[in-house]
Amino acid sequence: MAPPKPIRLRRSTLGDDVYDTLRALILEHSMQPGDRVNIDALARELDVSPTPVREALARLEADGLVRKRPLVGYTVSPLLTRAEFTHMFELRLLLECAAARWAAERASPEHREAIAAEAATSIAPEGDDPDGWRWHAAFTTHDARFHNLIAEASGNPLLRDGLDRLHVHLHLHRRYFPYAQAGTTGEEHQRVAAAIQAGRPDDAEEAMREHLTRARERQLPAFD
Incomplete structure (x- = not known):
């Protein structure tokens, strides 16, 4: 049968x-x-x-x-408190600096090119978007994609998944963060990407640390 x-x-x-x-x-x-x-x-x-x-x-x-x-x-879920936001950035500094270092060491040529291309992306305001909401959403998406690419390129799936969960909480707040210095953020992204593309782990880690430290300083006024 x-x-x-x-x-x-x-x-x-x-x-x-x-x-x-x-x-x-x-x-x-x-x-x-x-x-x-x-x-x-x-x-x-x-x-x-x-x-x-x-x-x-x-x-x-x-x-x-x-x-x-x-x-x-x-x-x-409610928005993070100022203390919770600070704790989150402390964890980001630990994980994302390591992710940048490992990406510089381990990333495939395709990942390096993708990170460089994302860092070079410019999000321009639209004329029919007077309150800047669509630009704000596009910039948020671009920023998240850049950091996610680095996490993927690190070669550590657990780190990537942990950062993905961490970024969810950050994303809840992004609507309230000031983006007047978006150009500065772009320059910081490009420094991180250049170090990863060149395979310089120390420089990649330091550039990510500088970027996250400055990002925290830019975003803290949203809690005042």
């Missing part, structure tokens, strides 16, 4: 789509920090059953973007 044929299951993307949608709503502050999450209302709005919404919220809780409280349910 022939063995039964294996059942081939098709992986549904519905849960991923709901997760990505809710994550974007939180990071862009359509769902505000501290807001209570109404599962049934979200399910109706997204035209899905409550099950994928609950599954997405469980993943977002693991990311630190929502919190679950007894008798209350899910709420969007």
